[in-house]
Amino acid sequence: MTDTLSTRSPGRTLAIDADRLWSSLMELARIGAYDDASTGLVGVNRQSLTDADAEGRRLLVRWMEGAGLEVTVDEMGTIFGRREGSEPGLAPVMAGSHIDSVATAGAFDGCLGVLGALEVVRSLNDAGLTTRRPIVIAAFTEEEGVRFGTDMLGSAVAAGRLTLEYAYDLVDDAGLRFGDELERIGFKGDRPVRLNPPHAYVECHIEQGPVLAQEGHAVGVVTGVQAISWQKVTIHGRAAHAGTTPTELRIDAGLAGAQIVVHAREMVDSGRYGRLRATVGHVATSPGLPSVVPDRAELTVDLRNPDDAHMAAAEADLAAFLEQLPAGQPGLRVETKRMAKTHQVPFDPAIQDAIAAAAADVGHTTMRLMSGAGHDAQEIAAIAPTAMIFVRGQYDGISHNPREYSTPEDCAAGISVLGTTLLRLANEAADKPADEAAA
Ligand code: HGY
Ligand code: MN
Ligand code: MN
Numbered sequence: 001m002t003d004t005l006s007t008r009s010p011g012r013t014l015a016i017d018a019d020r021l022w023s024s025l026m027e028l029a030r031i032g033a034y035d036d037a038s039t040g041l042v043g044v045n046r047q048s049l050t051d052a053d054a055e056g057r058r059l060l061v062r063w064m065e066g067a068g069l070e071v072t073v074d075e076m077g078t079i080f081g082r083r084e085g086s087e088p089g090l091a092p093v094m095a096g097s098h099i100d101s102v103a104t105a106g107a108f109d110g111c112l113g114v115l116g117a118l119e120v121v122r123s124l125n126d127a128g129l130t131t132r133r134p135i136v137i138a139a140f141t142e143e144e145g146v147r148f149g150t151d152m153l154g155s156a157v158a159a160g161r162l163t164l165e166y167a168y169d170l171v172d173d174a175g176l177r178f179g180d181e182l183e184r185i186g187f188k189g190d191r192p193v194r195l196n197p198p199h200a201y202v203e204c205h206i207e208q209g210p211v212l213a214q215e216g217h218a219v220g221v222v223t224g225v226q227a228i229s230w231q232k233v234t235i236h237g238r239a240a241h242a243g244t245t246p247t248e249l250r251i252d253a254g255l256a257g258a259q260i261v262v263h264a265r266e267m268v269d270s271g272r273y274g275r276l277r278a279t280v281g282h283v284a285t286s287p288g289l290p291s292v293v294p295d296r297a298e299l300t301v302d303l304r305n306p307d308d309a310h311m312a313a314a315e316a317d318l319a320a321f322l323e324q325l326p327a328g329q330p331g332l333r334v335e336t337k338r339m340a341k342t343h344q345v346p347f348d349p350a351i352q353d354a355i356a357a358a359a360a361d362v363g364h365t366t367m368r369l370m371s372g373a374g375h376d377a378q379e380i381a382a383i384a385p386t387a388m389i390f391v392r393g394q395y396d397g398i399s400h401n402p403r404e405y406s407t408p409e410d411c412a413a414g415i416s417v418l419g420t421t422l423l424r425l426a427n428e429a430a431d432k433p434a435d436e437a438a439a
Contacts, residue, residue, distance in 0.1 A: 012427075013362050014123055014419035018412035021119040024063070025411065028099065028115065029107035031056045036104065036402045043402030044107060048100035048142040048153075049077070049178065054185035056099050060114065060139055067121045069137065073189025075164055077141040077182050078154040080191065083121050085134040085426065091434035092134035093426040094198035094384070095120065095418060097205055097376060098143030098154075106404025108206045108411070112391060114139045116204045116415035120422055131426035133199055140376045141182075147172045149339045151228070155379035158195040197384045197434040200351055200425045203377040204389040204418040206406050208399035211369050212392035218413040219364045221355045222388035224346040225371040225378040226275075226306040229315055230339035232298065233260060233322065237332055239287065239295035250293050251331040254285040257297035259328075263321050264301060267314055274310040277372070278303050300339070306370055308343050345378040351387035351425075358420035359389075364413050373399075384434065389414050389421070 032046030032053070046052045060079060064071050069081030082092065097113025117137040124131070140158070145151025148170040156162040168179030182188040212220045237253030264278035279302040285294035301318065305311035319336075326332040352368065359366045369390065371378075377388045391414035394405045406414075 011361070011424050012420070013358070014120065014127065014129075014416070014423045016119050016123045016412065016416050016419050017126070018408055020122065021116065021411060021415055022408045024115045024118065025107050025111055028056055028059060028111055031059065032101065039402050041402040044101050044105040045103045046099070046101040046105070047103060047147040048144065049147065049181035049185055051185070053100055054187065057139070057185070057187055060099060063118055064137065067118060067125060069121065072191040073187055074158065074191040075189060075193040076154045076157050076167060077187040077189060078158060078193075079139040079187075081118070081121070081137040083124070083135045085131050087132045087430075088134060089435075089438060090133045090430055091197065091199040091438035092136040093422055094136045094138055094201045094380070095203065095422055096138030096140065097203050098140045100142055100144055102144050102146050102400050104401055106399065106402055108404055108406055109208065109399055110143055110205070112206055112406070112411060112414065113204045116411070116418055117422075119415050120419040123419055124423070129423070131423065133426040133428070135422060135426050136198065138376075142178075143376050145230070145340060148178050149230075149232070151230070151340050151374050152342070152376055152379050155376035157193050159379040159382045160194055161379060161382065164193055195380075195383065196437050198380075199384070199428065199434050201377060201380040201384050201386040202351065202355065202389065202418060202421055202425070203375060203386075204391065204414045205375055206393050206399060206404065207369075207390040207397050208373050208393060208404075209397040210393075211397070212367070212390060213394070213397060215367055217365055217367050218392050218410045219359050219366050219417050220390035220392075221352050221359070221366050221368050222347060222371050222390055223352065223368045224344060225342075225374060226304050227308050227311040227344045228340060228342045228374050229303040229311060230341070231301045232337040232339055233301060234335045234337070235297040235325075235332065236335070237293065237295045237297070237329070240293040242291040242293060245293060251329050252293050253297040253332070254294035256325050256329065256332055256334070257283055257285060257299055259325065260299055260301070260322070264318070267317055273314040273317070274305060274307050276303065276305050276310060276314050278314075304372065306344055342374065342378060345381050347377070347381060347387035348385035351385050354424060355387055355389055355417060355421050358424065359417045362416050362420055364417060389417050
C-alpha cells in the first residue's frame with residue numbers, strides 16, 4: 001500500500017542536519033574498520049562486547065553527553081540517552097537501534113537508527129525546542145547475536161522475553177562468557193534492565209533488501225517483522241582413513257552436514273512453507289584434514305518466515321530430517337541446540353500512520369512493507385506501541401556485506417521522517433497506562 005496523502009492533519013516538522021548525520025555515520029564506521037578481501041571494500045567488524053564495540057560505545061556516550069543527554073547504562077550494557085521534556089513525569093518517546101555489527105558489515109545497519117536519533121536530538125537543540133515528553137535514545141546490546149548466539153539480546157532482556165541470567169551465561173566461540181565480557185569492557189551498568197514501557201518506540205533502519213528501490217521510495221513504513229528460528233546442529237561421526245575405509249564402513253559427519261544444507265534449500269524450493277528463507281551460515285567439519293573422514297560437523301540453521309504456522313511446519317520438517325539421518329549412516333549422532341526463536345511481530349497501526357503522515361508532511365511518498373530482518377523494535381513492540389521506518393538501500397539493498405550502502409539523501413530522508421514523528425509523539429498528551437507507570 002502506498003501512502004501518498006497525509007493521514008493526519010499536518011503538524012510541526014523538524015529539519016535535521018544531513019551533513020552532520022552523514023559525518024557521524026562515517027566516523028563511527030571507522031571503528032572496527034577492516035579491509036574486506038572478498039569485496040575489496042572497507043568493511044566494519046564491531047561485534048558486541050569486543051574492544052572495537054567498546055570504543056564505539058565510548059564515542060556514542062561522548063556524543064550523547066555533548067548533546068546534553070543524561071546517559072545511563074543498564075545491566076545488559078544497553079546505553080540510554082535521555083533528553084528531558086517539559087513534563088518529566090510523562091512516559092518518554094524512545095528511538096534507537098544497535099551499534100554492534102556482524103563481522104562483514106557496512107556503516108549503516110543499526111547505526112543509522114542510533115545516530116539518526118542522536119541527530120534528531122541535536123536538531124531539537126538547534127531549534128531550541130522542548131517537547132512535553134522526554135525523548136530517550138537507546139543503543140541495544142548484541143542485536144546481531146552473531147558473537148553470543150542469540151539475536152536482539154539486549155532488547156529481549158529489556159522487554160522481559162529473556163532473562164539476565166540466560167544472557168550473562170551465553171558464551172562465544174572462544175568460551176568467553178557474555179557477563180564477563182560486559183564487565184571487561186566496562187559497560188555492565190547498574191540501571192535496572194527491565195524497561196518501563198515508553199509512550200512509543202520508533203526505529204529507523206536500512207531496509208537491507210531490494211523492495212524500496214524497486215518501488216521507487218526513499219522511505220518505507222514497516223508493518224512488522226517475520227518469524228526467526230536459529231538452531232545449532234552438531235553431528236558426531238567417526239574419523240577414519242580416506243583411502244582405506246570402504247564407503248559402507250564410514251560414519252561421515254561431513255556428508256550428513258552437506259545433506260542438511262541441501263535439505264534446507266529443498267524445503268524452500270518445495271513451496272510447502274510459503275515464503276520460507278533458509279540459511280546455513282556456519283559449516284565447520286573436524287578434524288578438517290584431507291585424508292580423514294570428518295568425525296564432527298557443526299552447522300547453524302537460520303529459518304525465516306512471515307507466517308508462524310509455516311515456520312512451525314518448516315521446523316518440524318527439519319527436525320524429522322535430522323531424526324532420520326542416522327538411518328543412512330548407522331552410528332551417526334545428531335544434536336541440536338536452540339539459539340534464537342521469535343514469532344512474527346506486527347507493528348502498531350497508529351505509529352505506522354504517524355510515520356506515514358510525517359513522511360508525507362516532509363515530502364516523501366512511502367509504502368508499507370514487512371521486515372525480512374530481525375530488529376530491536378520487535379522486542380519493544382511487546383511493551384509499547386512500536387513501528388519502524390525503513391531507508392532505501394543501493395545494490396539490491398545488500399547488507400551484512402561491506403557493499404551495504406544508502407545515499408546521504410536517503411539517510412537524511414529517513415531521519416527527517418524520524419525527527420518529525422518523534423516531535424509529534426513527544427508532544428502527545430498523557431493518555432496511556434505507560435504514563436502512570438512512568439510517574
Ligand atoms: O538476523 C537479523 O535479522 C538481524 O540482522 N539481527
Ligand atoms: Mn540491524
Ligand atoms: Mn544486522
